[in-house]
Amino acid sequence: MVDNNPDAEGRQSPNSxxxxxxxxxxxHPVTYSSMPMHMYPFPPxxxxxxxxxxxxxxxxxxxxxxxxxxxxCDDARPCLRCVxxxxxxxxxxxxxxxxxxxxxxxxYKKRDGKASGSEQLDNSSPQxxxxxxxxxxxxxxxxxxxxxxxxxxxxxxxxxxxxxxxGEAPVYVPQLFYAPMPAPQPMPPPGHVxxxxxxxxxxxxxxxxxxxxxxxxxxxxxxxxxxHAPRPDGAMHHHPHHYAPYPQMYxxxxxxxxxxxxxxxDGRRDPRLEPGRVIDGGHGHHGK
DNA sequence: ATGGTCGGACAGTCAAAGGA
DNA sequence: CCTTTGACTGTCCGACCATC
Numbered sequence: 001m002v003d004n005n006p007d008a009e010g011r012q013s014p015n016s017x018x019x020x021x022x023x024x025x026x027x028h029p030v031t032y033s034s035m036p037m038h039m040y041p042f043p044p045x046x047x048x049x050x051x052x053x054x055x056x057x058x059x060x061x062x063x064x065x066x067x068x069x070x071x072x073c074d075d076a077r078p079c080l081r082c083v084x085x086x087x088x089x090x091x092x093x094x095x096x097x098x099x100x101x102x103x104x105x106x107x108y109k110k111r112d113g114k115a116s117g118s119e120q121l122d123n124s125s126p127q128x129x130x131x132x133x134x135x136x137x138x139x140x141x142x143x144x145x146x147x148x149x150x151x152x153x154x155x156x157x158x159x160x161x162x163x164x165x166x167g168e169a170p171v172y173v174p175q176l177f178y179a180p181m182p183a184p185q186p187m188p189p190p191g192h193v194x195x196x197x198x199x200x201x202x203x204x205x206x207x208x209x210x211x212x213x214x215x216x217x218x219x220x221x222x223x224x225x226x227x228h229a230p231r232p233d234g235a236m237h238h239h240p241h242h243y244a245p246y247p248q249m250y251x252x253x254x255x256x257x258x259x260x261x262x263x264x265x266d267g268r269r270d271p272r273l274e275p276g277r278v279i280d281g282g283h284g285h286h287g288k
Numbered sequence: 289a290t291g292g293t294c295g296g297a298c299a300g301t302c303a304a305a306g307g308a
Numbered sequence: 309c310c311t312t313t314g315a316c317t318g319t320c321c322g323a324c325c326a327t328c
Contacts, residue, residue: 058299058319069292070320085291096301096318292326299319306312 067094 059073065082066073073079078088
């Protein structure tokens with residue numbers, strides 16, 4: 001809530017104001033997979049003189065792998081991290097546990113005549129809990145990336161992946177299809193950075209995997225690397241929204257199995273992230 | 289160099305409480 | 309019914325360590 005904790009993000013940048021750093025980090029295209037949270041209205045290199053304070057943004061639901069590793073995830077499935085580590089097939093939403101009800105709330109403070117709470121930046125934001133589609137990229141806001149999703153960024157573009165029970169919202173999961181590799185890309189665009197603002201991975205830049213959502217006919221990519229990440233247990237997705245998958249291109253994962261794309265599905269497993277080890281094994285902290 | 293582990297700060301959610 | 313509040317829960321930063 002408090003957005004003015006000087007220590008909140010100062011950790012990340014000892015000297016300069018983190019505001020001048022954070023936006024750049026979050027400029028990474030991957031962040032646009034969760035657009036409203038990561039959208040910055042300023043093209044790279046033209047940050048406002050008085051940078052708006054940025055908060056750390058979180059995805060609504062990290063995948064199980066990122067969750068276990070306590071690493072940054074994104075809204076797309078597979079997420080960048082899983083793709084990078086070659087475990088895209090295991091990139092599934094974690095399940096949030098149900099919130100307890102009936103817990104007693106303490107006595108509330110009287111407010112002193114000021115509109116509290118909403119430190120405005122998102123004064124247009126609806127009531128919390130209101131299920132609203134995320135704002136589509138504003139036409140006036142210059143997109144820092146050349147990609148413009150041809151799809152409405154919300155439900156309807158995907159068929160429900162499981163039939164909802166009464167009173168349950170249908171679940172839409174983007175069907176991702178990795179297209180065969182197109183013409184080699186010469187180099188990553190200038191300013192291309194890796195996850196978390198790190199420099200782009202050192203491995204060969206030409207290998208990119210464009211990702212297309214379901215509406216692209218699968219047969220058009222027959223034999224292509226294809227991914228789909230359904231919940232194995234059929235449990236309810238908590239994702240209130242799914243944006244168009246990565247607008248950016250994925251660098252090919254470092255060759256744990258440097259085969260052609262079509263075989264990646266078999267070779268992407270990282271033994272260090274075996275479910276038996278990752279799932280449940282990890283952490284223990286949070287004990288929540 | 290790269291990835292895993294983990295403590296803990298932070299962010300977001302949402303239901304109870306209070307007010308109009 | 310709407311708004312406010314704050315407990316609750318998940319995310320992930322960043323330091324450290326292990327492995328290749």
